[in-house]
Amino acid sequence: MTQSPSIIYTWTDEAPALATHAFLRAISSFVRTAGVEMETRDISLAARVLAQFPEVLGDKAVDDDLAELGRLVELPEANIIKLPNISASTPQMKECIAELQSQGYNLPDYPDDPGTDAEKDALARYGKAMGSAVNPVLRQGNSDRRAPKAVKDFAKSNPGRMKDWPADSKSHVATMTDNDFFHNEKSVTIGEATTAKIEHVAKNGKVTTLMAELPLLAGEVLDATFMSRKALVEFFDAQVKDAKEKDILYSLHLKATMMKVSDPILFGHAVRTYFSNLFTNHEPEINELGANPNNGFGDVVGKLSSLIRDPESTIVSDIEKDFANGPGIAMVNSAKGITNLHVPSDVIIDASMPPMIRDGGQMWNANDELQDVKAVIPDSTYAGIFAATVEDCQTNGKLDPATMGSVPNVGLMAQKAQEYGSHDKTFEAESAGTIRIVDGSGATLLEHDVEVGDIWRACQTKDEPIKDWVKLAVRRARATGSPAIFWLDSSRGHDAEVIKKVNAYLPGEDTDGLDLRILAPVEAIKVSLERIRKGEDTISVTGNVLRDYLTDLFPILEIGTSARMLSVVPLLNGGGLFETGAGGSAPKHVEQFEEEGHLRWDSLGEYMALAASLQHLSEQFDNPGAGILGDALDAATGKYLESGRIPSRKVHEMDNRGSTFYLTYYWAEALAAQSTDPELAKRFAPVAAAMAENEDKIIGEINDSQGNAQKLGGYYRGDAELLATAMNPSATLNAIIDAV
Incomplete structure (x- = not known):
């Protein structure tokens, strides 16, 4: 294919969304030189909420961009860059609704205890926008997440702070030893496709249907478990x-x-x-x-x-x-x-x-x-x-970022794999009895005796994602030469079923000379810690929740943040999803920006995701210009790190907007310096020269905007014009970029 599809950029929330207002202007101008168009879709919490009430909002209704992306990720031409978004808790949801109501959106209040049909309907709609509403929809592929070499090298040369452990440290982790989700888990691999249902059978025999239709595919792993309220x-x-x-x-x-x-x-x-x-x-x-x-x-x-x-x-x-x-x-x-x-x-x-x-x-x-x-x-x-x-x-003793190795991750998450897809199958028992999953023939697949208040949940992991996950793990082990450990515990119901599949699928892959192991998570992390202390790398091959934990744990220890990780998701049907690092500190960043006009969010993950996206376009759609842009952006990212252009925490010092200017400047420089495409080099030479000539002026214009409170028009749904103005304060830079 010679016609490149568009890159879909997602508007999300908080600091990542603010930063995109600064970077997207440059992206759109630069990638157009390779015949690539940028499109945006809004998957912020506010947009997800508004999309649930089209008939209520009338002419203020918004498109359901998340649903559209859910269809797009099934296509081979999908190329999506996804930034961190709010996975809303109830308090956040209420704040968002109140803000939208104040902006003139006629939304119903969030019902804590719904009594009427309208309140029950509102709660169900809001529920679709809460929690991990985005990731299970977009992640129709498994995850390859790692720290790029330039990032790791920078961390070794500039190790982050790591405090000594007191000799008499009393700190420890406390966890349950019985009657929790782990100890109560049961699991089964489905033989033939069926449509099951979930039921609660009370002590008096009354049967209540909790979920009327639960489609199950042949070969998928189905789990069920519960947490005892009394034990908790x-x-x-x-x-x-x-x-x-x-x-x-x-x-x-x-x-x-x-x-x-x-x-x-x-x-x-x-x-x-x-x-x-x-x-x-x-x-x-x-x-x-x-x-x-x-x-x-x-x-x-x-x-x-x-x-x-x-x-x-x-x-x-x-x-x-x-x-x-x-x-x-x-x-x-x-x-x-x-x-x-x-x-x-x-x-x-x-x-x-x-x-x-x-x-x-x-x-x-x-x-x-x-x-x-x-x-x-x-x-x-x-x-x-x-x-x-x-x-x-x-x-x-403490780990040393200057010498420690890495623990990249291959994560099983496609098609709502494992726990993050279980919200619709999680229930709080209203009375004592049995909760069971019954297949289409009436046979009981899994069941548990529960008491009132126990938390019961089921989750699914389909066969195709597991097979793809095994293949991706082998591919990464082959590419890196590092050992790959499947973090699976044979004493856990779910893991025991997955181990059978791993052992069945590995012989179909080229594993000669590779170090592939299956270890329980505690043993796996002990091996990984022993190796990283020696400066050695170990690939962690894990399920969805553990993927989320490890891709924050190790990066924060290794490189100081998970925001600088590159996450590539090869979609099952050939497309690509490119994710940036986590946004856990994003709320504090927004607070500082509103008060001081200084955004300390580091967009490095966003820069790396775009480079990978462009390289994917080059490889999959025969667009050499996209590949040149991606390679130049990688080179710019390396110079960005080497030159210390990372945002400072303090006002009147380098912030995200200054950092993005330097990244854009180095990108133009790299494009002007490359010889693969002389026309492209000729086009960007004056751009790089203009940025070099006006460097002090541009930084001055950006810094002059700091130290003042910023009006954004809203936390969850800001005013687009105010946001664009706040994040692009240099008229000189804007003119250079717009002229590309």
Whole structure:
């Protein structure tokens, strides 16, 4: 094929979206020289919300861009660049709805306790936009995620901070030893395609259909499991007491954004357990006000503060008593008194555990000091990898980014593989009984006895993605020469079924001379840690959730951030999805930009994703110009790092807009210097010269815009004109780019 398809660029949220306003202008001008057009699609939280209510919004209705992209990823010409987006928790969803309503969008309120059909319908629609709404739709391929050589070399030359571990460190990971998702999991491989259903059978025999149609393909792996509420509460209670006795911080680590059904419930039980006096003595008031501990302690205390019927301050007294009786809580923001029990979306396990390990096993306390911590990870499925890392550092000392190796990842995630696709199959048991999956013939595939409040869930992993995942792992091992370890535990129901498939598919691949192993996650991370301390690389081949954890854990330790990782997703039907690094710190970046006009977000991941996208166009659609642009952008990225053009954290120093200018300048330089396409070189020579000649003026114009509050027109749905103006303050640079 000689006609290149367009590159689809996604508008997302927060700092990544702000940064795109600065970079997209240059991209559009540069890639047009190779006959490549840029298109954009809005998959931000606000756009996803608005897309659910077309008949309500009338002439303010928006297209459902996410649904359109879901169709596009099935086509061989798909070429999509996806930036980090908000995976909304309930508090974030409510904030977004309120902002959109204030902007004139006639949306219904978010119903906490829907009673009418209209409220139930609204809740169902909002649910489609929450949690991991984007990734399961777009990720119709498995993930190849790694730190590019230029990034790794820069990290070794400029190692990030890594604190020493105290010799008497008491920090540790606490997890359940029974009756959690791991220990209760059952799994089966489907023999023939069928349409199953999920049912709850009460003690009195009443059958309630929880899910009427669950299509299952031949060969796919089906899992079911549950978390015992009783065991969970007992676990939380024991950990609060133990942290108090050991005089260490209490810290909860979940992922209520992605695991949008199960983890908020776990979070709520943690809040209830810690603030036991408050909930024991004031449950009626809490319920009356609609305060929900699943939304965090912040939601509860915020609504209680409006209560006028507390004449003797008993509520305040009970809260103070809980704080006094309990251990200190790790802080999200010490200055504002925000603990990591305040808001579920503030503490995301893959973004919160690595900094704790980097900081010598400590987290910040209420006095803004680092302190040893009990990291509470209720479900034991993957808690062991963090525990093993903590124990390794306590034994061997901190890791050294200047010498350590890498742990790139091949992740199984295509077609909603594993836990992130399970929201519609996750239920909180309303009464004691049995929850079961029944196939089309009426036979029971999987079942569990449950008590009221237990959290039951099922998930699916189809056969084709597993086969493709094995092939991708072999390809990466062959390309790198590094060992590849499948992180699979034969004692776990799901993993045991997947191991059978790995053993069946590996003989069909060229594995001669390759080091391919299957190890349980704890053993796999021990081997990986031993090797990276020697400066050796080890490919981790994992499932979806573990992919998410490891591609934050190791990059944050190795290169200081996961935002500089390159994530290439070869789609099953031949297209490409190119993702940038994580956006866990994006909210703080936006806050600083609004207050000071300084955006410290680093767009390096965005630069690398675009280069890979252009190279994909060159290879798949016979467009040599796209390949030259991609290779030049890679060269520019290397110079960007070598020249230290990374955004500073401080106002009046280099910010994202200055960084993007230098990246664009180096890109034009590389295009002007290449000899493969003389016409392209001739076209970009004056561009590079103009940028060089006006460098001081451009940087001056950018820096002059700093130090002032910025009006964006909204956090979740900003005003496009205000955003474009704020992110492109240099008239000189704009004129040069527009003239390309």
